[in-house]
Amino acid sequence: MAQRCTQPPSGPAAEAAAMHRASVPVLETARLRLRAPDLHDLPAWTRIFAGWPGEPMDAEDAWTQFSTYVACWMLHGHGPFAVELRDGTLVGFTIVGLEWGDDEPELGWMLLPEYRGHGYGTEAARAVRDFGLSVLPTCVSYIDPKNIASSAVARRLNAVRDDRAEAQIAEREGMTIEVWRHGAAA
DSSP states (O other), X not given: OOOGGGSOOOHHHHHHHHHHHHTSOOEEOSSEEEEOOOGGGHXXXXXXXXXXXXXXXXXXXXXXXXXXXXXXXXXXXXXXXXXXXXXXXXXXEEEEEOOTTOXXXXXXXXXXXXXXXXXXXXXXXXXXXXXXXXXXXXXXXXXXXXXXXXXXXXXHTTOEEOHHHHHHHHHHHSOXXXXXXXETTO
């Protein structure tokens, strides 16, 4: 049985939610439309993160993360975009956002498995990076060194590795992570 919090609202609440989503920019690329996420997108988010390498999430954790990221729009003026093909097919998400512990805003991308390898991640991330850099001086992508595909996306976006930031994270958190810098400092 679906949890009440995951069900789209109706009546005046639905109108209020639509008004808030309308404040999020819509970005368009040659093949994609990037828009504000809504509750209809939650199953895809949940599916992506159920298979997340190293830290898969259950439905409750995915809901909490989805809600946190969507709140970024209200709190920081940037956040996630649902990524659709021009025919309305949802393929994944891309984001400029802040997680607990992030040193600076992160550009991230995550696609449903069947849409990986078609260039959608790079295309969507480029559009969101450009949006992010219109409201922020810089952003980074934190990438697990084992995630070769995401590192390749960062390279295609002309991001550069930030050795200093990587060393700070390694010293502070005892973990190895690639930090790819986009923007003015790149």
